[in-house]
Amino acid sequence: MKIVRHTAPDMRQALRAIREQLGEDAVILSSRRGRQGVEVTAAVDFDAGRLDTAVESSDPRITSTPAFNAAPALSVPAGELSAETMGHELKTLRRMLETQLSQLAWNERTRRNPVHVELLRELSEIGIAQDLADHLVGQLPGDVDLTQGRRFTVAGLSQYLQVSGERWLDSGGCVAFVGATGVGKTTVLAKLAVRWILRHGPSELALVASDTVRIGAQDQMHALGQLLGVPVHVPERFEALPQLLGRLQRHRLVLIDTPGTSVRDSQFEARLAVLGACVPQVETALVLAGSTQAGALEQTIQRCTPLNPASCVLTKVDEAASLGGALSALIRARLPVSYVSDGQRVPEDLRPARALELVSQAVRLAKASGAAADEDLLRRRFGKLAHANS
Ligand SMILES: Nc1nc2c(ncn2[C@@H]2O[C@H](COP(=O)(O)OP(=O)(O)OP(=O)(O)O)[C@@H](O)[C@H]2O)c(=O)[nH]1
Ligand SMILES: [Mg+2]
Numbered sequence: 001m002k003i004v005r006h007t008a009p010d011m012r013q014a015l016r017a018i019r020e021q022l023g024e025d026a027v028i029l030s031s032r033r034g035r036q037g038v039e040v041t042a043a044v045d046f047d048a049g050r051l052d053t054a055v056e057s058s059d060p061r062i063t064s065t066p067a068f069n070a071a072p073a074l075s076v077p078a079g080e081l082s083a084e085t086m087g088h089e090l091k092t093l094r095r096m097l098e099t100q101l102s103q104l105a106w107n108e109r110t111r112r113n114p115v116h117v118e119l120l121r122e123l124s125e126i127g128i129a130q131d132l133a134d135h136l137v138g139q140l141p142g143d144v145d146l147t148q149g150r151r152f153t154v155a156g157l158s159q160y161l162q163v164s165g166e167r168w169l170d171s172g173g174c175v176a177f178v179g180a181t182g183v184g185k186t187t188v189l190a191k192l193a194v195r196w197i198l199r200h201g202p203s204e205l206a207l208v209a210s211d212t213v214r215i216g217a218q219d220q221m222h223a224l225g226q227l228l229g230v231p232v233h234v235p236e237r238f239e240a241l242p243q244l245l246g247r248l249q250r251h252r253l254v255l256i257d258t259p260g261t262s263v264r265d266s267q268f269e270a271r272l273a274v275l276g277a278c279v280p281q282v283e284t285a286l287v288l289a290g291s292t293q294a295g296a297l298e299q300t301i302q303r304c305t306p307l308n309p310a311s312c313v314l315t316k317v318d319e320a321a322s323l324g325g326a327l328s329a330l331i332r333a334r335l336p337v338s339y340v341s342d343g344q345r346v347p348e349d350l351r352p353a354r355a356l357e358l359v360s361q362a363v364r365l366a367k368a369s370g371a372a373a374d375e376d377l378l379r380r381r382f383g384k385l386a387h388a389n390s
Contacts, residue, residue: 127324181260294325
C-alpha cells in the first residue's frame with residue numbers, strides 16, 4: 001500500500017495531484033481544512049508483486065505501513081488516518097451529541113411539565129415499558145395534578161390490558177396449554193380440571209397428555225386423571241394429536257398438556273406446525289410466568305404467533321418481584337389474560353384475570369420493593385423520545 005498526503009489550496013487541486021501521483025485507483029482516507037488549504041490523505045492498494053511497500057509523504061508523521069503479509073493490512077499509527085478510527089470517532093461524537101440533546105430535552109420537559117416527569121418516573125419504577133409509559137403520559141389532559149395523573153395512568157393501563165374472562169369453565173372448549181418449561185402449564189390444567197368437575201361433574205371432561213418429552217410428565221397426568229376419575233388420552237406421537245382430538249369431539253371441555261418449549265428447542269417449529277394444523281378446533285392458551293423477564297416473555301409470545309393464541313394464563317405472579325414488564329409485554333402483544341395463578345395449591349390458587357386488579361398489584365409490588373428509577377436512565381430514555389418526537 002502506498003499512502004500520500006497532499007496539501008493544496010482547494011479540494012480540486014489536491015485531488016488532481018493525488019490522481020497524478022497514485023492513479024485512478026487512489027482512495028481518499030481523510031481530508032481536513034487547515035490554515036494552508038485542504039489536506040487530503042489518500043492511498044492505493046497493495047501491489048502484490050512488491051514486498052518493499054513504500055510510503056511517500058511530505059508529512060513525517062506518516063510512517064511505513066507493514067509488509068503485505070502482516071495483519072492488519074493497514075496499520076497507521078496516527079488515528080486520524082484510519083477510516084475505521086474516523087468512523088468510530090464519528091459514532092462516539094454522535095452518541096455524545098445525542099446524550100446532550102436528551103439531557104436538554106429532559107430538562108425542558110421537567111421545567112414545562114413536572115407532573116408528567118414524575119409520572120414517567122413512577123411508571124418506570126413499576127416496570128412499564130418506556131414507549132407505553134410515554135404514550136400514557138402523552139394522553140393526559142392538560143392540567144392534571146399528580147393524584148389525578150396517577151389515577152389516569154392506572155385506568156389507562158387497565159383499559160389497554162385485555163382480559164378474556166371465564167370462558168372455558170362457563171362454556172367449555174378444546175384448549176392446549178403452551179409455554180416454556182416449568183412455567184406451570186400442567187398445574188393450570190389441573191386447577192381448571194378440578195374446577196370444571198366441581199361445577200359440571202367429570203363426564204364431559206377429557207384430558208390429553210401430549211407431553212412425551214419430559215420424564216414423568218405422563219405419570220403426572222395419569223395420577224391427576226385417576227384422582228379426578230377422568231380418562232387421560234395419550235397420542236402415540238405428538239404428530240398424532242389431530243387424529244386423537246378428532247375422537248374426543250363429544251367432550252365439552254378438552255384440556256391438552258403440551259411439552260415445555262424452550263425457544264431454542266429444535267423441535268419447537270415441528271410442534272407448532274402440529275398444533276397449528278389443529279386450529280381452529282383447538283384454542284391455544286399461552287402460559288406465561290409473571291416472574292419471567294419481559295424480554296423472554298416477548299420472545300415466547302412472538303415465537304408462538306403462528307398459533308394465534310386467543311389468550312394467556314399468567315402464572316407465578318406470587319413469585320414476581322415486578323409485574324410492569326410482563327403487563328407491558330401483554331399490552332404490546334394485545335394478548336388477553338384469562339387466568340392468573342398465584343401459588344401451587346390446586347385448585348385454590350387460580351383466579352379469573354381482572355385488569356385493574358393486576359395493574360394495582362403491579363403498583364403495590366413496586367412500592368413494596370422500593371424500586372427507584374435511575375435518573376440517568378430516565379433522562380436518556382425519555383429525553384431521547386421527547387427529542388425524537390419534537
Ligand atoms: N409459586 C408458584 N408456583 C407454581 C405456580 N404454578 C405452578 N407452580 C409450580 O411450578 C412448578 C412447575 O409446574 P408445572 O405445572 O409442572 O409446570 P409445567 O409448565 O407443566 O412444566 P413442564 O411440563 O416441565 O414444562 C411446580 O412445582 C408447580 O407447583 C404458581 O402460580 N406459583
Ligand atoms: Mg408439564
